[in-house]
Amino acid sequence: xxxxxxxxxxxxxxxxxxxxxxxxxxxxxxxxxxxxxxxxxxxxxxxxxxxxxxxxxxxxxxxxxxxxxxxxxxxxxxxxxxxxxxxxxxxxxxxxxxxxxxxxxxxxxxxxxxxxxxxxxxxxxxxxxxxxxxxxxxxxxxxxxxxxxxxxxxxxxxxxxxxxxxxxxxxxxxxxxxxxxxxxxxxxxxxxxxxxxxxxxxxxxxxxxxxxxxxxxxxxxxxxxxxx
Ligand SMILES: C[S@@+](CC[C@H](N)C(=O)[O-])C[C@H]1O[C@@H](n2cnc3c(N)ncnc32)[C@H](O)[C@@H]1O
Numbered sequence: 001x002x003x004x005x006x007x008x009x010x011x012x013x014x015x016x017x018x019x020x021x022x023x024x025x026x027x028x029x030x031x032x033x034x035x036x037x038x039x040x041x042x043x044x045x046x047x048x049x050x051x052x053x054x055x056x057x058x059x060x061x062x063x064x065x066x067x068x069x070x071x072x073x074x075x076x077x078x079x080x081x082x083x084x085x086x087x088x089x090x091x092x093x094x095x096x097x098x099x100x101x102x103x104x105x106x107x108x109x110x111x112x113x114x115x116x117x118x119x120x121x122x123x124x125x126x127x128x129x130x131x132x133x134x135x136x137x138x139x140x141x142x143x144x145x146x147x148x149x150x151x152x153x154x155x156x157x158x159x160x161x162x163x164x165x166x167x168x169x170x171x172x173x174x175x176x177x178x179x180x181x182x183x184x185x186x187x188x189x190x191x192x193x194x195x196x197x198x199x200x201x202x203x204x205x206x207x208x209x210x211x212x213x214x215x216x217x218x219x220x221x222x223x224x225x226x227x228x
Contacts, residue, residue, distance in 0.1 A: 001081065009084040013102070018042075019087050021080065021102040027110035036113025042099060043072045048118035051076060053105055053138060054125045056209055058086020058098075060160075063206035064121075065090060065098040067199055071118075075100045076108065082209075105138060105146075112150035120147060120157045124210040127166040139170040141177065144228050151228065156182065158225045160204075162214035167222040174226050184224035192223070 001009075013019050022032050039046055048071045052061040055075030065073045075098070077083050083100050090098045101111060128136040135142055139159060147157065161167055167186065174181050185192040188204055196204065204223060211221060 006081050009081055013080050013084055013087065016087050016091060016100075018091065018099040019083070019102065020099065022111070024107075027103055027107040030110055032111045035111055036116055038074065038099070038112070038116065039072065043097065045072070047072050047097070049074065049116060050119045050121065051112075051117055052121045052123060053077075053108075054122060055086065055100070056082045056123070058083055058090075058100060059208040060121050060123050060206055061098055061100070062086045062090050062095075064203060065095050066093075067202050069097060071097065073098045076103065076105060076111075078102065078104050105143065109146050109149050114150060115152050117147075117150045118152055118155055120151065120155070122157065122159045122161075123208055124161055124163075124214070125159075125166065127161070127163040127169075129165050137166070137169060139166075139173055141173065144173070144177070144179075148228055154227065156225055156227055158223070160188070160211070160221065160223050162211065162219035162221055164222065167224065170224060170226075174224075177228070180227040182225045182227065184222075186220060186222045188221045188223040 013021065026032050034041060038049060050064065050071055050073050052073065052075045055061055055077045058075040061073040061075035075083065075086055080102050083102060087100050103111060122138050125138045134140060159170055171184065193201055193204055215221065
């Protein structure tokens with residue numbers, strides 16, 4: 001993408017009614033204006049609210065918003081140029097149950113209130129494999145403790161990744177911290193998929209930009225779901 005195109009996308013993002021780009025001081029040790037009020041003030045209904053973290057171009061939020069019109073979705077990422085794609089597509093299609101939040105996930109506690117979120121999806125996160133990167137892993141205890149502040153008591157976290165290291169790291173976290181593992185597979189596109197209900201089958205077959213890149217390299221796709 002050229003620099004000029006990027007600037008144009010950034011300008012469009014500022015005008016999109018369903019894109020929120022809080023300044024650092026609005027979320028860092030602060031409560032964002034929509035914290036606790038996303039449904040009341042933005043979606044204008046009481047439907048379950050689902051977050052997609054590290055959403056990139058937002059394929060999961062966008063895909064699930066169509067599969068589950070009775071749920072609301074918010075895609076979260078720090079990279080606006082990627083997010084533009086999901087934001088643009090969903091706006092053009094007139095979807096009313098999707099929003100995008102451009103922020104660092106480190107500041108997510110400032111954005112959502114207690115019991116506000118029903119479910120989380122984490123799609124192809126950076127695996128952060130080096131020891132010194134451990135604290136940056138999105139399923140590490142630092143992040144899970146942040147999510148627990150706004151996830152409902154029975155709320156679930158879904159992870160889809162090609163990365164065996166990250167998948168196994170998350171399984172270890174589940175075991176170590178006593179989270180409840182509901183489902184796991186290191187090959188989502190096989191018998192596991194056939195055992196799911198039709199909507200979940202459709203959901204698991206949404207393919208993100210990074211999934212396509214990794215699949216072309218022959219990486220099997222892993223999936224797991226747990227209650228933290
Ligand atoms: C490998 S990409 C995956 C994107 C998308 N889910 C996909 O599958 O195509 C990882 C994404 O995580 C985002 N990301 C990584 N760390 C982040 C953080 N701390 N806060 C917000 N976004 C982050 C990056 O900007 C990037 O878009």
